[in-house]
Amino acid sequence: MNIALNKNATQVSTWSNNVSGFGPRNANNARRNQVANNGDCASTTDQDPDKWWTVDFGNMYTIESVQIYARTDCC
Numbered sequence: 238m239n240i241a242l243n244k245n246a247t248q249v250s251t252w253s254n255n256v257s258g259f260g261p262r263n264a265n266n267a268r269r270n271q272v273a274n275n276g277d278c279a280s281t282t283d284q285d286p287d288k289w290w291t292v293d294f295g296n297m298y299t300i301e302s303v304q305i306y307a308r309t310d311c312c
Contacts (some may be wrong), residue, residue: 241265248290250264252280
């Protein structure tokens with residue numbers, strides 16, 4: 238069960254201020270397209286020394302696993 242699916246997410250910044258293309262909700266929308274220009278990747282700016290992303294599950298849960306899919310188009 239994906240408890241993060243479409244929950245409220247935030248991140249330190251958004252690349253080029255393009256929230257629809259690189260915003261935090263792209264990281265928990267269940268789409269696994271790993272090409273950033275397709276609008277399914279979250280990305281912060283290069284200027285942030287400490288990068289972070291969070292999601293509010295809305296309740297307390299025991300987390301058994303986390304799956305992270307990295308971009309395949311660069312970086």
